[in-house]
Amino acid sequence: MTVRLTLVSPAASEALREVRFDDDTPLDPAGVARAEALAPALAASATAWTSPSARCRATAEALGLRAEPLDELAGCAMGRWRGRTLADVAAAEEPAVAVWLSDPSAAPHGGESLRDLRGRIGGWLDALASASGPRTAVVEPDVVRAAVLHALGAGDTASWRLDVRPLTAVHLTGRAGRWNVRMGEPLRVE
Structure with a gap:
């Protein structure tokens, strides 16, 4: 069976703009408006999931998806760095x-x-991969990177070389052990 999975990164939020380890802050009004405007660009999918974060759930809703939050799609747990900016932590x-x-x-x-x-x-x-048909998941950028690395069998350190922009789609097609990847397609209304 072949599964077609579209991974969508969330709309921009204050945490993304501040390069802050997410502390479950919601999308701001501009992020919601941008996702709503792009809703027609996303192909319909009978099955949709989302990372449990507020920004991913809000992005999925703004895109018109009836997405089920899945704990296994959560972004990386950042422990005591959660909510802090990278600059603060580095200092x-x-x-x-x-x-x-x-x-x-x-x-x-x-x-x-x-x-x-x-x-x-x-x-x-x-x-x-045991399922078939189209699936969509609105997930954190680090989840997109982890999925792409797994699909390609790339080394873990390549994660830092993958830039995942807000409201972009990565398409994975295939099954366990063999995936094809189409990267970074911006959602846009034609």
Whole structure:
């Protein structure tokens, strides 16, 4: 069976603009308006999911999706860094940030490592591959990166080389062990 999965990154929010580790802040009015304007650009999907974060749930709703929040699609748990900006954390814990940026198995913040995130998302993706037909998930940018790395069998350190812009779509087509990836398509109304 072949599954067609579209991963959509959430609309911009204050946390994204401030380069802040998400603390479940909601979308601002501009993010909601942008997602609502792009709703016609997203192909209909009978099955849709969302990361449990407020910004992903709000983006899915604004896009007109009836999406079920799934805990397994949560963004990386950032422990004590949650809600802080990267600049603040780097100033206070420079060696810890350096380890986190260079070692995908490190979790100096007390949360989840990027390798663990990739394993969790890869397991979800492989289980999904037994289904067929179109599926959509509005998920955090780090979840998009983890899914792409898993699909391509790329090394964990490549995560830092994938830029996931707000309201873009990544399409995965295939099944466990063999995925094709179409990257970073901006949602747009023709």
